[in-house]
Amino acid sequence: MxxxxxxxxxxxxxxxxxxxxxxxxxxxxxxxxxxxxxxxxxxxxxxxxxxxxxxxxxxxxxxxxxxxxxxxxxxxxxxxxxxxxxxxxxxxxxxxxxxxxxxxxxxxxxxxxxxxxxxxxxRNRGAVTIPGTRPAGIFTAGTAQRFVNMEGFMPGRRIVILGSGDIGLIMARRFAWEGAKVEGVFEIMPYSNGLTRNVVQCLHDNDIPLYLSHTVVEIHGQERVEGVTVAKVDEKLTPIPGTERRVPCDTLLLSVxxxxxxxxxxxxxxxxxxxxxxxxxxxxxxxxxxxxxxxxxxxxxxxxxxxxxxxxxxxxxxxxxxxxxxxPRGPLLNTRAGEGIRYVVPHRLHLANLKERETTLYMRVREPAEHVRIEALLDGEPILSVRERVVRPAEMVSVKIPPGSIPEGRTATELTLRVVKEGERG
Amino acid sequence: MSKERKLICIVCPVGCEITATIDEEKKEIVSFTGNQCRRGAAYAKDEIFAPKRVLTTTVRVEGGFLPVVPVRTAEPIPKDKIRDALKELAALKVTAPVAFHQVICPNVAGTGVAVIAERPLPAEPGEKAG
The missing domain is CATH 3.50.50.60 (FAD/NAD(P)-binding domain)
Structure with a gap:
C-alpha cells in the first residue's frame, strides 16, 4: 500500500x-x-x-x-x-x-x-416523503444543475420546482433561459427560503410564479413524470383538503x-x-x-x-x-443558542483567542423578524448587542466580537446568543 | 402622464417594496414610497429606466474535457437583450482548449459587450466524470 x-x-x-x-x-x-x-x-x-x-x-x-x-x-x-x-x-x-x-x-x-x-x-424525495409513483424525471435541483451546466443536456422541458432554496430559484431561471417552461416554484413555508435577490432576478424577471404555503402532495406518471398535484398548506404545514390542483409537467426538481x-x-x-x-x-x-x-x-x-x-x-x-x-492554550467558553436562535457556530471559544482577535459567530434565527437585536450574554450578563432591521432563517446572521470584549481575568463558561424584539423604531 | 411601478429592492436583505411614481414623458421618477434608504432609490431608478443583468449560460465545446463551457457577459447587458443573446450563444460552438476569460463572442446581440469563458477547459475527450 x-x-x-x-x-x-x-x-x-x-x-x-x-x-x-x-x-x-x-x-x-x-x-x-x-x-x-x-x-x-x-x-x-x-x-x-x-x-x-x-x-x-x-x-x-x-x-x-x-x-x-x-x-x-x-x-x-x-x-x-x-x-x-x-x-x-x-x-x-x-x-x-x-x-x-x-x-x-x-x-x-x-x-x-x-x-x-x-x-x-x-435532501431528496425520501427526505420529504412525497407519495405517488416512482417515475423518471425527479431530480434534486443540484443534480439538474450539473446536467445542464456541466454535462450539457436538459433533464426536461416542463418543470415544477418544489422548495424555494437558492439552487431551486437559480435553476428556475436557468431552465427558462434554456427554453423550458417552468410552471412554478412551490414553497411549503409562508416565506421564501432563498435570497430576495434570487426571488427577484430569477423568478420575477422571467415571470415564474412563486406559490408560498404550497406543497406537492402527489407525483403522477408511470415511466416518466406526467404531472404533480399541489395543494395549499395550513399553519401546521398540513395540506388543506379541497385546494388540490394538478399541474402537468415532465420534471420535478427538489430544492428542499x-x-x-x-x-x-x-x-x-x-x-x-x-x-x-x-x-x-x-x-x-x-x-x-x-x-x-x-x-x-x-x-x-x-x-x-x-x-x-x-x-x-x-x-x-x-x-x-x-x-x-x-x-492556543487555556480555558474555553461554550456558545449557546438562546431564544429565537436555532444554532451558533463555533461551539467553543478559546479565551486566549477572544482576547487577541476578532471572533465571528455565525447563527441562524428560528423565524423571520423585523427590528430586533441580537444579544450576546456572558453567563447571563449582556456584553454585546447588534441591531438587525430584518432577520430571516434563510440568511445567516453573523455577530463579530471585538478583541478584548471579555473582561480581563473573568472566569466565564458560557456565551448565549438570543434575539430580542425592539420597539417599532430600533 | 404619471404611472406607478412596484418593485422589490435587492440591495440588502430587507427587501423593501418600493412604489415609484414615474413621469413617462420626462423619463423621471417623481416620487418613491416604501424604500427605507437612499440606496433603494438609486436601485429603483436603474431598475426602472435601464435594467441590466450579467448573463451567464453555457456554450457547446468540441473535443473538451466537458461538452459545454460556462460563459458570461463581461459587463451587465440590458435586460431586454437577454433573449437575443441567449439565442446567439446557443448557436455557437467553440473548440477546446478554452482559456480562462477567453473571448467567446466579441459583441453579443449588438450590445457591444463581449462574452467570456468562466473557466479554462482543457482538450481532453477522456472518460466521463462521475
Whole structure:
C-alpha cells in the first residue's frame, strides 16, 4: 500500500477545502495535501455558473468557476499538492486517512492535522416523503444543475420546482433561459427560503410564479413524470383538503434543503451537533478529535460562499498552528443558542483567542423578524448587542466580537446568543 | 402622464417594496414610497429606466474535457437583450482548449459587450466524470 506523509491533509476540494489548504500553506504548514474524489478541483462551484460569488470578500461578483479558479491558481502557486479522483474511506483519530484511487489502489495518508471539507448533500424525495409513483424525471435541483451546466443536456422541458432554496430559484431561471417552461416554484413555508435577490432576478424577471404555503402532495406518471398535484398548506404545514390542483409537467426538481455530509466524521466518532448536522467545532474550527478540523458546509450549511471561505481560512490557520505547536492554550467558553436562535457556530471559544482577535459567530434565527437585536450574554450578563432591521432563517446572521470584549481575568463558561424584539423604531 | 411601478429592492436583505411614481414623458421618477434608504432609490431608478443583468449560460465545446463551457457577459447587458443573446450563444460552438476569460463572442446581440469563458477547459475527450 502506498503511504504518504504530510503536515495537513484536506478532505474535499470545494470552496472550503481550497481555502483551507491555501491558508494552511500560507500560514507555514510544510506539506499540504488536498484530496478530491472528482476529477477536477472546485466542487460545486464548477456547476454554479451564475454570478454573485465573492461580493463580500472581494468586492466583485464572480461566477462559481471564476471563484474556484482564483483559489486553484493561488494554491498551485503556493505549492499545495493535489490528489484527484481519490476517495477518502476512513479518518482515524490518530489523523491517519485511508483513501482509494485508480492509480494507487489503497492509500494510507498520515497527516499532522486533518481538515474535513466534504460539503453537503441535497435532501431528496425520501427526505420529504412525497407519495405517488416512482417515475423518471425527479431530480434534486443540484443534480439538474450539473446536467445542464456541466454535462450539457436538459433533464426536461416542463418543470415544477418544489422548495424555494437558492439552487431551486437559480435553476428556475436557468431552465427558462434554456427554453423550458417552468410552471412554478412551490414553497411549503409562508416565506421564501432563498435570497430576495434570487426571488427577484430569477423568478420575477422571467415571470415564474412563486406559490408560498404550497406543497406537492402527489407525483403522477408511470415511466416518466406526467404531472404533480399541489395543494395549499395550513399553519401546521398540513395540506388543506379541497385546494388540490394538478399541474402537468415532465420534471420535478427538489430544492428542499441541504444536509452536511458527515459519514466520515460519524465513523470517526467525532461529536456532531444535532441541529446543524455537522461537527461541534472550536473557534480554531477544530472538532472534538484533537488535530481534526472541519469547515464549510460539512459544519453547517451556508448561504454565501464568502462565509465558507472565511471559516475555512480559520481552519487552515488552525491546522497550521497545530502542526507548528502554536495552538492556543487555556480555558474555553461554550456558545449557546438562546431564544429565537436555532444554532451558533463555533461551539467553543478559546479565551486566549477572544482576547487577541476578532471572533465571528455565525447563527441562524428560528423565524423571520423585523427590528430586533441580537444579544450576546456572558453567563447571563449582556456584553454585546447588534441591531438587525430584518432577520430571516434563510440568511445567516453573523455577530463579530471585538478583541478584548471579555473582561480581563473573568472566569466565564458560557456565551448565549438570543434575539430580542425592539420597539417599532430600533 | 404619471404611472406607478412596484418593485422589490435587492440591495440588502430587507427587501423593501418600493412604489415609484414615474413621469413617462420626462423619463423621471417623481416620487418613491416604501424604500427605507437612499440606496433603494438609486436601485429603483436603474431598475426602472435601464435594467441590466450579467448573463451567464453555457456554450457547446468540441473535443473538451466537458461538452459545454460556462460563459458570461463581461459587463451587465440590458435586460431586454437577454433573449437575443441567449439565442446567439446557443448557436455557437467553440473548440477546446478554452482559456480562462477567453473571448467567446466579441459583441453579443449588438450590445457591444463581449462574452467570456468562466473557466479554462482543457482538450481532453477522456472518460466521463462521475
Amino acid at each position: 502506498r503511504k504518504i506523509e504530510c503536515d495537513v491533509a484536506v478532505v474535499g476540494a470545494g470552496p472550503a477545502g481550497l481555502a483551507a489548504a491555501g491558508r494552511a500553506k500560507a500560514a507555514g504548514a510544510g506539506r499540504v495535501l488536498l484530496i478530491e474524489r472528482d476529477r477536477e478541483l472546485g466542487g460545486i462551484l464548477q456547476q454554479c455558473i451564475h454570478n454573485g460569488f465573492g461580493l463580500h470578500l472581494f468586492g466583485e461578483e464572480l461566477t462559481g468557476p471564476e471563484y474556484a479558479y482564483r483559489f486553484i491558481t493561488e494554491n498551485q502557486a503556493a505549492g499545495v499538492e493535489v490528489l484527484l479522483g481519490t476517495m477518502v474511506l476512513e479518518v482515524r483519530p490518530d489523523r491517519r486517512l485511508y483513501a482509494i484511487n485508480r492509480r494507487d489502489g489503497m492509500l494510507e495518508i498520515q497527516a499532522g492535522a486533518v481538515i474535513l471539507a466534504m460539503g453537503c448533500r441535497e 434543503g441541504l444536509i452536511p455530509e458527515n459519514e466520515l466524521s460519524r465513523d470517526a466518532n467525532i461529536e456532531l451537533d444535532p441541529v446543524t448536522g455537522g461537527p461541534v467545532v472550536s473557534d480554531e474550527m477544530e472538532t472534538s478529535l484533537p488535530g481534526i478540523f472541519a469547515c464549510g458546509n460539512v459544519v453547517h450549511v451556508h448561504d454565501l460562499v464568502d462565509n465558507v471561505t472565511r471559516e475555512s481560512w480559520l481552519a487552515g490557520e488552525g491546522a497550521a498552528r497545530l502542526v507548528q505547536g502554536r495552538q
